[in-house]
Amino acid sequence: MSDLTPAIIVIFIFLATIAGLIKFQRYPGRVFGVALLTLYILNIVSTHQVLNSFANQGLLTLILLMICSLALEKTRLLRVITSYVIKNNYQSTWLRLFGLTVISSAFLNNTAVVSTMLSPIRNNRFHSSSRLLIPLSYAAIFGGTLTLVGTSTNLIVNSMLLGRGGQPLGFFEFTPIGLCVVVVCGAVLFFASKLLPVKDNGAPRGSKYFIDAKVSATSSLVGKSIESNGLRNLESLFLVEILRRGRLISPVSPNEEIEANDRLMFTGDIKKVTVLSQFDGLDLYAHKNGLPINNLREVVVKPESILIGKSLKQAGFRALFDAAVVAMRRDGEVISGKLGELTLNAGDYLVLAVGADFKGRHNIGKNFYLISGLEVDKALNPIQEKIAIIGFFLAIVLSAFSVLPLFKGMLLLLGALLLSGSLNSNEIMQRLPKQIWLIISSALILSHALISSGALGYLRDVIQSNNHILTPFFGLVIIYCLTWLLTELVTNNAAAALIFPLAFGMATALSVNAHAYILAVAFGASASFISPYGYQTNLMVFNAGKYQLSDFVKVGVPISIAYGVTVISAIYFFVGL
Numbered sequence: 001m002s003d004l005t006p007a008i009i010v011i012f013i014f015l016a017t018i019a020g021l022i023k024f025q026r027y028p029g030r031v032f033g034v035a036l037l038t039l040y041i042l043n044i045v046s047t048h049q050v051l052n053s054f055a056n057q058g059l060l061t062l063i064l065l066m067i068c069s070l071a072l073e074k075t076r077l078l079r080v081i082t083s084y085v086i087k088n089n090y091q092s093t094w095l096r097l098f099g100l101t102v103i104s105s106a107f108l109n110n111t112a113v114v115s116t117m118l119s120p121i122r123n124n125r126f127h128s129s130s131r132l133l134i135p136l137s138y139a140a141i142f143g144g145t146l147t148l149v150g151t152s153t154n155l156i157v158n159s160m161l162l163g164r165g166g167q168p169l170g171f172f173e174f175t176p177i178g179l180c181v182v183v184v185c186g187a188v189l190f191f192a193s194k195l196l197p198v199k200d201n202g203a204p205r206g207s208k209y210f211i212d213a214k215v216s217a218t219s220s221l222v223g224k225s226i227e228s229n230g231l232r233n234l235e236s237l238f239l240v241e242i243l244r245r246g247r248l249i250s251p252v253s254p255n256e257e258i259e260a261n262d263r264l265m266f267t268g269d270i271k272k273v274t275v276l277s278q279f280d281g282l283d284l285y286a287h288k289n290g291l292p293i294n295n296l297r298e299v300v301v302k303p304e305s306i307l308i309g310k311s312l313k314q315a316g317f318r319a320l321f322d323a324a325v326v327a328m329r330r331d332g333e334v335i336s337g338k339l340g341e342l343t344l345n346a347g348d349y350l351v352l353a354v355g356a357d358f359k360g361r362h363n364i365g366k367n368f369y370l371i372s373g374l375e376v377d378k379a380l381n382p383i384q385e386k387i388a389i390i391g392f393f394l395a396i397v398l399s400a401f402s403v404l405p406l407f408k409g410m411l412l413l414l415g416a417l418l419l420s421g422s423l424n425s426n427e428i429m430q431r432l433p434k435q436i437w438l439i440i441s442s443a444l445i446l447s448h449a450l451i452s453s454g455a456l457g458y459l460r461d462v463i464q465s466n467n468h469i470l471t472p473f474f475g476l477v478i479i480y481c482l483t484w485l486l487t488e489l490v491t492n493n494a495a496a497a498l499i500f501p502l503a504f505g506m507a508t509a510l511s512v513n514a515h516a517y518i519l520a521v522a523f524g525a526s527a528s529f530i531s532p533y534g535y536q537t538n539l540m541v542f543n544a545g546k547y548q549l550s551d552f553v554k555v556g557v558p559i560s561i562a563y564g565v566t567v568i569s570a571i572y573f574f575v576g577l
Helices: 004-023 028-041 047-054 057-073 077-082 090-107 110-122 133-144 152-163 175-195 270-278 317-321 382-400 406-420 425-431 434-452 455-465 472-489 492-510 514-524 536-544 549-574
Strands: 209-215 237-244 247-249 263-268 282-284 296-301 323-329 349-354 368-374
Touching (some): 004 028, 004 434, 004 455, 028 047, 028 492, 057 382, 057 406, 057 425, 090 133, 110 133, 110 536, 133 175, 152 434, 152 492, 209 270, 263 270, 270 323, 382 406, 434 455, 472 492, 472 514, 472 549, 492 514, 514 549
Antiparallel strands (some): 209 263, 209 282, 209 323, 237 247, 237 263, 296 349, 323 349
């Protein structure tokens, strides 16, 4: 094998990887996996390099950050923040939404931020969600550019820089450029939002399960309105009526004040029922019966059941079955009133919180068809919430001020979350970002191959022989545009991973500040505004807002232009070449 052969093979694999990502956009992990295996089989990279790439400290920091943020998703933090967003005035709502999303996304996973805010925006009664959801996604992207932990692409670039033996990027190294992006692109987005269509939000979606919750006399909800308590726009749960001293209040006004002993009736996705337990003094029917709601069973009442024609209270349901009804659904009929006093019919669907003796009762099969167990979204208790929230932000602050490395802080936090029960091994394995791990590790391997094979050396020779044309500033523009184009065509993470070695090689060949080119990759990989497929938050709002591709194009084109000009100018001014 001649000296040229390895370089030619690596260049071919690099180009084939780009082509594969464009062709198979839904399977970036597989494309990178094939590239990794090909390089390894051909002995272009060693076993040691493969192991080091998968154990890269920057990459492991990203994985730990994403795992620890799972605990934050189970807290009330983002829900409390979101409750202050929706107002009567569109401009006021837009500004609140933009500001809160930008700030939240600077420190939290922007996918989690968008996911939490989707439901309140989609179900608000004041404004068409289609005029707010694209601004939500773009604001999350802008906010992610403010800090090292704001978006996964920043951490990916940092991990690849560490893999090259460079100095890690600072926590606030992105902030000056990111602030310029927020101000300039935020202003453009504010005016471009007028181009968004006005579409009907539609009827609330979700199952028609009827959930009964009672407000205790000592609840902190008492004396405050539905809206100020944050009960108006819960994720997949909808407050349909209030039962107060025998009087039914429906529909429920957001200004309605809650009184002690009110019965709040919700409909929606039963898997979200644990959200209600996070409100002080709001007790489900199952709570009153002393049963937890983390072990649920869905059943249908049989025609021959002894429960037919009786209410839950009359039947002595808990004593009969060692279970309590959490929610009820009746096909073809709207349920209303107090859950314990509703008369049961054959075919009624019930969700039961069951005790230890439930399986041993011989009357279960005689009265119910057992459908399935239900996995509900787990909520944290007050102590676990404090550990998750305080621990996460403490680790971020200590890292920001160089007191404790982010990797060490996140590893210690993960240990605390596991020991406190805030996270468990099953949750971690289910949500482990395996695809991101594979993509970045494979990209690191490809980067090693480009260097060791001499492929980047040829790039350096070409650049140096044309340095009268390819100036440092022109090189910066090329790197940014390549990253941006690949982000729109493929995904942000893949774009950052692929263009990084080219950026580093070009910076070396031109003898310029490598950090400028590296930041161009990081910001370029977040520049997905025209296509709904290049960035996960865009895809989330694309479906939720019932948008068409043209909606993204007419708003995204001016944003992309403003973003690109701002980023390149700010890098040149703040970082220099």
